[in-house]
Amino acid sequence: MRVVIAEDLALLRDGLTRLLRDNGFDVVAAVTDGDALVTTVLLEKPDIAIVDVRLPPSFRDEGVRAALTLRERAPDTAVLIVSQYVEQAYAAELLADGRGGLGYLLKDRIMDVDDFVAAVRRVAEGGTALDPEVVAQLLSRRGPLDVLSPRELEVLGLMAEGRSNAAIASRLVLTVGAVEKHVANIFTKLRLPPSGEDHRRVLAVLAYLRA
């Protein structure tokens, strides 16, 4: 699996490169700013780009902007944003096109190496990975979610992070069938059109929550 990294801090850039290589990824390039990222991705056509939010020259949200450019100009490359902080506003912009192959995680999550590696694979394969903190912010909104039971809320949270039914089942110690039933209930209660693919249904829920 071919990866391009955009991270301006050498310490983290090298650490991330080593971590990914150790786990069998092919890090084809590690760049330090948004423009270089776009050029490199267009040239190398990697499976996934891992991008820091804050990059030179302005150290604001170059990473998010570069990611949005990539979504448009390199639709076959998945994008995983990693950052010291997560903001719902960025998540909303990144999710706006309703396509999968997208992740947004706190850098803290890299410490859980196995989980992080799984998330990179999942995103590269067209799935989603949203940080639990973003999900928690979305789910904390009162109103539309009052109709869900606590268990359904839990399932919805894990679903929004991008986990598959099987993963949710093992996490909550349930059978896959029980999870499927909860998912069906959530969709009925929120009056969302049913959808088969994992990332589609996540995006449907997120679009619903943002509205």
Added chain:
Amino acid sequence: MIRRTLKTLLFLLAAIPLGGIGLAALIAGWVLVATLAITPLAVPALVAFRVAIGGVARLDATLANRLLGTSVQPVATSPGPSGFWNSGLNVLRDTAFWRQQVYVALRLSLGFGLAVAEWSLVAGSLGLISLPIWYRWTRYTQVVPGVYVRTLGHALLWVPVGLAGLALAVALTRPIASGWRFLARTLLGDMGTMSLRAHALAYGMLNVLLVVVWAATTRGYFWPEWTMIGLGLPLAVHASLVFGRRALTRHALIAAGAAVFFTLVWAVTSRGYFWPLWPMLGFALSLGTHAIFEVTRRGERISELETTRAGAVEQQETDLERIERDLHDGAQARLVALGMSLGMAEQKLASDPAAAQQLLAEARQGTREALEELRSLARGIHPPVLTDRGLEAAISAIADRTPLRVDVTVDVPRRPPRAVETAAYFVVVEALANAGKHAHAQHVTVDVRTEDGELVAEVVDDGAGGANAEGSGLRGLARRVEALDGTLAVTSPAGGPTTIRAMIPCAS
């Protein structure tokens, strides 16, 4: 139709008593204020004058609402900075005060003229219509100079003229009423503020008109000088409030220009007696008043700046101390513990791999906690999303992180200067924190908008109230807001609700 006409006529008639009262208030007020101008008593005189003008304006607004069908609510002076001198300045700064004075003056001058014209027309027309009845009791009835009515035939001839006059009088009430409605709305109602440009334009147009009238009629004595001086004084005060520092220079230039203008008028007209001496004295007087005003204002401004600057510096010190303490007790301590865990894991790696793994897991957990603490500390210093996406995104994010039910409205079309934005953001953050922590509120509304060039951030909660405006959190906020020339108002009666409102000027 008849009702409306009668109402308009009645409204015009009321100009006679009301205009009189208004003019008396106007003259008495300014004479009093001007006489006391060199003593501090001018301030209460000004405030009393404001109340009197406001009363006349309310009376007139009620009359206009009843008789002309407007719906005007005269505005009172909005509370500005408090303090003895400020209460006087607030009155002078209040454009409603000036507009209401213009209205009162017009009510007597223009309103009186219109009343006389309309009522003469009505009375005269009615006289002509009834001429066939009463002509026989007077010996020689003179309708217009040189025309006498002696017979019924003659009298009947005048009836259509009377009818036409009455029709004209009735027809005239409509434009008069609508014109007066416009005056009442613009001068009495709440139409925001009259711009200096409009004020100067009105002043200029009126004086040009008077000069034209003067040129076409009397010539000789240049009487328009009196309106120029009389109306020039409020214009000068208005301009000084708008222009601020450079106003005195402009005022001096205007005065010099006027002196040259009057001298020229004198040179091409009367010569002889040098009457421009008087308007020049008038201008010198207003310029002097302005200069004194300016000097006092600067003094006040300096002491205000000294206070807010000291507050800002002290607040910065407090904030830095708090950050240092948070780092010391939080992230730093966690990193020390982390180092210890790693050191012990290294020791045990060979002898007791199971314990080493346990220690490594603890170290990872410690790292996560340190990161979380640093993140919340960083957000407390300056939230990145505020810089990147502005107030709406930042406030929505903080509202989502609060366990309370929060309704957020942000209506800020143009991004305010950074410092203003940050201050407003922290006002909302602190108010939300207080609402949750101390007031045990359930529901909070946050409203951020721009109003007359000020950013207004208002947070209202339904909690228990009793917030202490002198507590460290709110005191710190007030200092931050005051350093930007803004104000922070906290109203929190026991039992709630609590309203925290910050108003910060946006002009950079």
